[in-house]
Amino acid sequence: MTPARLYTLLGILVAGLFLxxxxxxxxxxxxxxxxxxxxxxxxxxxxIVMREIRxxxxxxxxxxxxxxxxxxxxxxxxxxxxxxxxxxxxxSAAAGLGAVLALQTGLAAAYAFALPAAALVGALAGVxxxxxxxxxxxxxxxxxxxxxxxxxxxxxxxxxxxxxxPNPFAAQDIVFWMMGSLADVSFTHxxxxxxxxxxxxxxxxxxxxxxxxxxxxxxxxxxxxxxxxRLRLSVxxxxxxxxxxxxxxxxxxxxxxxxxxxxxxxxxxxxxxxLLPAAALGGAGLVLAADIAVRxxxxxxxxxxGVLLALVGAPVFLHLIWRMRGAA
Amino acid sequence: xxxRQIPLGRGACRRLARGLPxxxxxxxxxxxxxxxxxxxxxVVSINLCTDQLALMLAAPGQLRALTRLAQDPESSVxxxxxxxxxxxxxxxxxxxxxxxxxxxxxxxxxxxxxxxLRGLGIRVETFAPAESFAELRASxxxxxxxxxxxxxxxxxxxxxxENLARLQRPSRGAPPVAxxxxxxxxxxxxxxxxxxxxxxxxxxxxARLIGHGAGGFMPLEALVMAxxxxxxxxxxxxxxxxxxxxxxxxxxxxxxxxxxxxxDRDWICGLPAVLDAVDRLAANRPDGARE
Amino acid sequence: MSVLVLDHLxxxxxxxxxxxxxxxxxxxxxxxxxxGPNGAGKSTLLRATLGLVAATGRSSLAALPAAARARTAAxxxxxxxxxWPLPVIxxxxxxxxxxxxxxxxxAALARxxxxxxxxxxxxxxxxxxxxxxxIARALAQNTPLLLADEPIAGLDPAHQIACMQLFADLAxxxxxxxxxxxxxxxxxxxxxxxVVLAGGRIVADGTPRAVLTAALLEEVFAIRCHLxxxxxxxxxxxxxxxxxxxx
Numbered sequence: 026m027t028p029a030r031l032y033t034l035l036g037i038l039v040a041g042l043f044l045x046x047x048x049x050x051x052x053x054x055x056x057x058x059x060x061x062x063x064x065x066x067x068x069x070x071x072x073i074v075m076r077e078i079r080x081x082x083x084x085x086x087x088x089x090x091x092x093x094x095x096x097x098x099x100x101x102x103x104x105x106x107x108x109x110x111x112x113x114x115x116x117s118a119a120a121g122l123g124a125v126l127a128l129q130t131g132l133a134a135a136y137a138f139a140l141p142a143a144a145l146v147g148a149l150a151g152v153x154x155x156x157x158x159x160x161x162x163x164x165x166x167x168x169x170x171x172x173x174x175x176x177x178x179x180x181x182x183x184x185x186x187x188x189x190x191p192n193p194f195a196a197q198d199i200v201f202w203m204m205g206s207l208a209d210v211s212f213t214h215x216x217x218x219x220x221x222x223x224x225x226x227x228x229x230x231x232x233x234x235x236x237x238x239x240x241x242x243x244x245x246x247x248x249x250x251x252x253x254x255r256l257r258l259s260v261x262x263x264x265x266x267x268x269x270x271x272x273x274x275x276x277x278x279x280x281x282x283x284x285x286x287x288x289x290x291x292x293x294x295x296x297x298x299x300l301l302p303a304a305a306l307g308g309a310g311l312v313l314a315a316d317i318a319v320r321x322x323x324x325x326x327x328x329x330x331g332v333l334l335a336l337v338g339a340p341v342f343l344h345l346i347w348r349m350r351g352a353a
Numbered sequence: 354x355x356x357r358q359i360p361l362g363r364g365a366c367r368r369l370a371r372g373l374p375x376x377x378x379x380x381x382x383x384x385x386x387x388x389x390x391x392x393x394x395x396v397v398s399i400n401l402c403t404d405q406l407a408l409m410l411a412a413p414g415q416l417r418a419l420t421r422l423a424q425d426p427e428s429s430v431x432x433x434x435x436x437x438x439x440x441x442x443x444x445x446x447x448x449x450x451x452x453x454x455x456x457x458x459x460x461x462x463x464x465x466x467x468x469x470l471r472g473l474g475i476r477v478e479t480f481a482p483a484e485s486f487a488e489l490r491a492s493x494x495x496x497x498x499x500x501x502x503x504x505x506x507x508x509x510x511x512x513x514x515e516n517l518a519r520l521q522r523p524s525r526g527a528p529p530v531a532x533x534x535x536x537x538x539x540x541x542x543x544x545x546x547x548x549x550x551x552x553x554x555x556x557x558x559x560a561r562l563i564g565h566g567a568g569g570f571m572p573l574e575a576l577v578m579a580x581x582x583x584x585x586x587x588x589x590x591x592x593x594x595x596x597x598x599x600x601x602x603x604x605x606x607x608x609x610x611x612x613x614x615x616x617d618r619d620w621i622c623g624l625p626a627v628l629d630a631v632d633r634l635a636a637n638r639p640d641g642a643r644e
Numbered sequence: 645m646s647v648l649v650l651d652h653l654x655x656x657x658x659x660x661x662x663x664x665x666x667x668x669x670x671x672x673x674x675x676x677x678x679x680g681p682n683g684a685g686k687s688t689l690l691r692a693t694l695g696l697v698a699a700t701g702r703s704s705l706a707a708l709p710a711a712a713r714a715r716t717a718a719x720x721x722x723x724x725x726x727x728w729p730l731p732v733i734x735x736x737x738x739x740x741x742x743x744x745x746x747x748x749x750x751a752a753l754a755r756x757x758x759x760x761x762x763x764x765x766x767x768x769x770x771x772x773x774x775x776x777x778x779i780a781r782a783l784a785q786n787t788p789l790l791l792a793d794e795p796i797a798g799l800d801p802a803h804q805i806a807c808m809q810l811f812a813d814l815a816x817x818x819x820x821x822x823x824x825x826x827x828x829x830x831x832x833x834x835x836x837x838x839v840v841l842a843g844g845r846i847v848a849d850g851t852p853r854a855v856l857t858a859a860l861l862e863e864v865f866a867i868r869c870h871l872x873x874x875x876x877x878x879x880x881x882x883x884x885x886x887x888x889x890x891x
Contacts, residue, residue, distance in 0.1 A: 052574040070580045070608070077604035078574055105727035128593045191427065192590035194536040194597055201595045209538070209573045209599040238738055240727045241781065247696055248719035249739065249785070250710040276595075295728040295765070298742075325572045327537060 028299045031292055035306035039087065042313040046083035049317045050074065051324050081212045086316040087309040088215070089207070089275045092222050092267035094308020095301060097282020099229045102236030102297035103260045106165055107287060108345055111268040112279030114168060115175030116151040120265075120272035121202040122179040123147020125186050129195070137213075141221050145269035151175055152261045165349060204331035205276035207316050214274040225267030226305070228259045233298030235259075240297060278331055280338020281308050287341055392501025393455035393476070398423075399443040399466065400459035402622035403480050405431045406496045407457055408438075409624070410506055417451050427590050428618050430626045445469040455499065483623025484545050486517060486553075492623055513625045520631050521553050529582035529639050531556035533615075534571065534605075536589065536596035542568030550620055550627055554634035556583060573602060582610040583637050589617045613637050647672055647789050647820045648693065648717075652701035655685075655692050655844075662688045663699065664844040670822065672788065675815035677835035677852075678824040681865055685844040686824040687722060690791050693822075694719055705789070718785035720792040724778055729767035732758055732777050739784035752784035755810070772803045779807065790814065792823045796830070808834040828869075828880040832856055840864055853878050862886055 047063065048056050052074050063075040093111060100109040111117045127133040127143030154175055159167035183202050187195045235256035238246040247253050271278065285307040286300055293299035312330070315337075319328040396411065397418045398404045404423035407416050408431050420443060422428040423435040441447050445466045448456060453475060458467050460481040467477050478499055483489040490510050497506020531551050533541045541547040543561030545568065551558045559581050560568065576584070586600045605612060613634060620630040648670040655663035663685045670676060678686050692699040694717065695706030705717055718739070726735065733744055736753055740746035753759050756776045761769065766777055775795070782790055792811070796804040804827065811821045812834045825831055831838060832852040840848040840855060842864045848855045856878050861869050870881040 050574045051572040052578040070577045073577050073604050073607045074574050077602075077607055078577065105725075128595070131593075134593065190592050190594065191425070192592040192594040192597070194589055194594040195592065197536075198595040209602055211603050213601075213603065234741070237742060240725075240730060240735070241738065241778070242721055242723060242725035242727070244691070244694075244696055244721040245719060245725070245781075248694055248714065248717070248721075248791075250714035252710060290728070294734065295730050296734065297728060325575070326570055 026292060028293060028303075031289075032302055032306065035303060035310065039306055039310045039313065042310050042317065043083050043087060046086060046313050046317050047075070047079050049320050050079055051320070077211060078209070081215050082207050082210050082316070083313065084215050085210050085218070085274060086207050086313045088218065088222055089271040089278060090281055090308035090310065090312030091305040092225060092271045092308070093278060093281035093312070094285040094304035094306075095226060095229050096264040096267045097308070098286045098297070098300045098304035099232055099236065099260050100264055100282065101286055102232070102239060102300070103257065104168065105239065105242075106168055107290075108165055108169060108283070108342070108349075110280065110283035111148075111264065112277060112281075113283060113342065114151075114155050114172030115179060116148050116155065116264065116268050117272050117277040117279065118176045118179035118183070118203075119151025119154075120144040120148035120269045121277050122183045122186075123150075123269065124273045125183050125198075125202060129186050129190055137217060141217055141270045141273040144273035145221060145265050147179075148265035148269035148272070149261070151179070152265050156257075156261065200329065201276045203277055204329035205272075205278035205334075206327060206329050206331075207275055207312075208327045210274060218270040218274045221266045221270035225263045225265070225270065228263030229267065230301065232256055232259050232263070233301055236297035236301075276329075276331070278312065278334060280334045280342070281311055283345075284334075284338050284341050285311055287345065390501075393453075393499070395451065395453045396455045396457065396500065397441060397448050397451050397453040398457040399441060399448060399463055400457065400480070401428060402459060402482065402624075403457035403496075404435065405429060405622055405624050406480070406492065407500065408434055409509065410493070410496050410502045411500050412502060415500060417453060418448075426618075427592075427616070430618055430624065445473075449473055449475065457496075457499075482546075486546070486549050489546065489623035489625075489627070490514065493625075509625060513628070516625075516628050517553065517631075520628060520635070522555065528552075528555055528557045530559050530562065530579075531583040531585055531634070531637075532559035532571070532576060532579065532581040533585045533587050534576060534600065535587040536594065536599070538570050538572055538576070538599060540565055540568060540571040540576075541587070542566050546623055546627065547620060550630050551585070551634065553631045555638050556634065573599060573604060577604050577608065580608060580610065582639055583634070584608065584610060584612045585634065586612060586614045587617065588614060591616075611637050611639070645672075646670060646704075648822075649704040650693060650701070651703075653689070653692050653699055653703055654701050655688050655697055655699045662844050663692055665701070666692075666844075666846055668839065668846070668849075670789070670820050672818050672820055673815050673836070675811050675821045675834065675836045676823070677831035677838045678822055678841065679826070679828065679831055679838055680841035684841040686841055687793050688844070689841065690719070690793050690822065690824060693717075693791065714785065714787075716787055717789040717791055718782040718787045720778060720782050720790070720795050722793040722797075724771075724775055726766045726774060726778070729765035731763050731765055732769070733762040735766055735777055736780045736784050739781050739786075746784070748784045748786045752780040755783060756780040772799055775799055775803065775807075779810070788819055790819065790821045790823075792821065794824050794826070796825060796827065804830060812836075828856065828861075828865075828882070832878045832880055856880055 048059055054071055058071060059075055062071040066072045097110045101107055123146050124140055124144040127139045133140040155171050158171035184199050187198050235251045238249050238251045243253055286304045289303045289307050290300060293303050315330050315333045318333055319330050322328060394415060396416050398407050399420060401420055401422045404419040418439040418441045419435050421440045424432050426432040429435060443463050443466060448470060456470055456475055456477040458477055458479045460479040470477050480492055483492050493510045494506050497503045533547055540560050542565055543558040544566040548558045559579055584605060588597060620627050646669050650666055650668040653666045666689060680686055691697045693703050693705055705713055708716060737744045737749045740749055753762055756779055758776060758780055766774060796807050808830050811823055815821050815836060835852060838852050838855040839846055847864060848860055861867055866886045867882045868884050868886060870883055872879045
């Protein structure tokens with residue numbers, strides 16, 4: 026399959042899922058009425074449901090998924106490791122801690138943009154810690170162990186901060202920050218996350234050629250003219266921005282960056298550069314599908330999207346570990 | 354709800370004897386704060402609602418410790434009065450060290466603590482959350498009886514009933530619809546104190562119309578589609594929580610009906626202060642029933 | 645004109661000096677064998693030459709901008725890393741910015757006898773085949789200079805000879821090669837010039853015949869050898885390590 030055809034197919038898939046997401050919800054609205062209300066604003070509550078509730082939710086699902094898929098593909102390219110994934114190696118947890126700190130200190134209430142910005146700072150610290158502990162040549166084991174430690178630390182700190190809150194519901198928020206949810210997001214969230222997501226995507230998008238050369242290792246890539254320092258910085262900043270923005274509005278949505286590249290890599294002949302757009306589209310599709318599923322499985326209840334993704338993602342993770350054992 | 358008879362064992366006799374000189378002082382100092390000499394003299398409350406009921410009724414010196422929440426103006430309507438009391442965190446050991454002769458607790462919270470205190474031989478009385486005006490009035494009377502303050506309790510209960518009757522006014526035509534909405538999209542049931550407050554304010558609770566007698570989760574979409582005349586956003590605390598972020602969703606402001614904000618302290622406990630909630634909600638009636 | 649000039653190139657790591665004051669000039673047509681015991685600084689010299697590690701002194705290659713450097717020298721690192729199972733032809737095409745159709749890619753595949761494997765994923769190949777793919781990638785870069793860090797380690801004798809023959813042929817066609825290796829016999833047979841490193845310094849530099857003397861082998865490598873000549877090329881046959889007391 027040529028890359029262009031693959032991207033087209035994935036694009037059609039995402040468009041279809043986006044439409045399905047718009048038509049999924051507890052309110053029974055027939056598709057024609059729903060789409061007309063979406064276009065014209067319509068009269069009464071249907072227009073509000075379509076424009077203020079379902080549209081931002083579907084948009085954000087696609088954006089969050091694209092960011093996570095893209096980040097996973099780029100991180101894997103940089104670390105040359107199929108298990109590098111923002112959720113698995115603790116970057117999402119670090120971003121979540123940043124976001125929770127911004128919320129609980131009141132910073133986010135004073136400046137709305139402080140929420141994604143703090144998540145970005147958290148994610149940046151997380152990527153930095155991971156690269157420091159298990160960076161170039163650290164190997165899979167060091168990467169996974171560093172990720173477990175970082176996740177545990179950040180999750181514990183998040184739980185602590187939320188437990189200190191006087192609001193009795195804050196402690197329940199721990200579930201959201203660990204499992205992620207797109208329930209009842211609004212255009213406020215879309216606008217909050219979009220600038221950083223765009224920045225992250227822009228930075229990651231341009232790493233394709235460098236990641237491609239990195240297939241042969243850092244020294245060979247450098248000898249072929251790749252500026253390693255700049256490549257590393259682009260991936261680190263891009264991932265932090267994309268994952269930070271996604272986590273700030275949707276909590277920790279795990280496994281997207283693991284599953285999507287794993288499934289799509291054979292379809293792009295393992296090319297790290299072609300994987301980037303494919304993983305962005307695939308990630309958007311996966312999160313849209315998962316968000317449709319949580320609404321179909323338990324309508325009216327906020328089943329966390331991370332629960333569903335972990336059910337899909339954890340077996341893929343186990344499969345990768347199994348394969349790594351075989352290779353060793 | 355009759356208070357349990359206190360068996361007059363040797364301990365009780367001694368307590369009675371020790372309480373007598375203090376009683377004279379209380380009589381002289383407190384005036385209306387007259388306590389039954391047989392009533393418990395070292396009362397500890399470990400529940401926000403029993404805190405406030407006891408604060409309302411106890412004689413001076415009778416109440417030893419309250420929960421921390423009772424002093425928090427965001428949670429309690431009697432925070433100022435609660436400030437002069439010692440606080441506890443509802444843990445069995447600190448409650449035990451107060452040497453209480455009566456512990457007041459919620460029926461569904463801290464059950465391990467309650468079991469342990471009873472095991473240690475301490476008298477614990479539990480109060481279920483009031484689910485109606487009738488239960489609210491009953492719990493005032495019961496608290497009065499437990500504290501030996503029956504007369505004061507009867508006076509407060511009577512005044513509450515009169516004020517409630519004055520506030521309730523028949524609506525012209527079908528009453529407007531009001532929906533409560535809280536963290537996670539929770540809607541309080543119609544067969545609850547909240548439901549009665551809404552009804553007393555001249556609204557029909559949406560929960561009754563959709564059969565949510567016991568309360569339940571109402572997705573944002575369903576709430577928007579129901580398009581009630583009033584959405585009552587019920588917040589626990591001004592501190593941020595993602596679970597409550599949904600109360601700020603722009604779709605709610607796009608609704609045609611009005612929106613009112615209630616904080617938990619206004620109506621979570623069955624206290625006479627819930628009449629303020631009735632009054633405030635009634636002000637939101639679209640038919641302008643308040644003159 | 646020289647392809648490469650190193651002028652007092654040194655690398656410091658803490659108090660250690662893995663490379664000290666190396667001066668070297670490489671002319672077109674030279675196939676230079678870089679030999680020396682483990683830890684002599686062979687890999688460090690190649691990396692410093694390319695500018696991959698911080699160094700003092702001057703390397704004419706490291707001084708170039710990255711793109712010009714990539715057009716001047718190709719590098720075969722020691723670890724044969726192929727992180728993802730790309731098809732062989734795409735791995736080779738990395739040298740040409742991913743352009744499969746570039747004539748250099750086809751030529752390199754043909755030269756390394758990989759045309760039949762071109763569409764296979766690299767992960768499906770044997771170790772020797774993967775080594776050939778990586779050499780083909782370096783060839784496809786089509787540079788006047790090739791730096792190779794132990795390219796024949798781990799290869800079977802036939803592949804070792806084929807690889808060294810390739811380097812000798814490149815030199816014969818006017819390109820320059822610097823190859824670090826441990827096999828003194830292959831170095832003597834295929835290289836036009838040997839540079840001997842010990843303790844980060846160049847201790848000998850010249851034709852194989854001039855460099856490979858019993859005294860040098862004993863002093864630098866701590867081995868006793870049988871030295872001979874076959875078809876006009878010197879042959880080194882290691883016999884025994886020098887006993888500790890005599891070093």
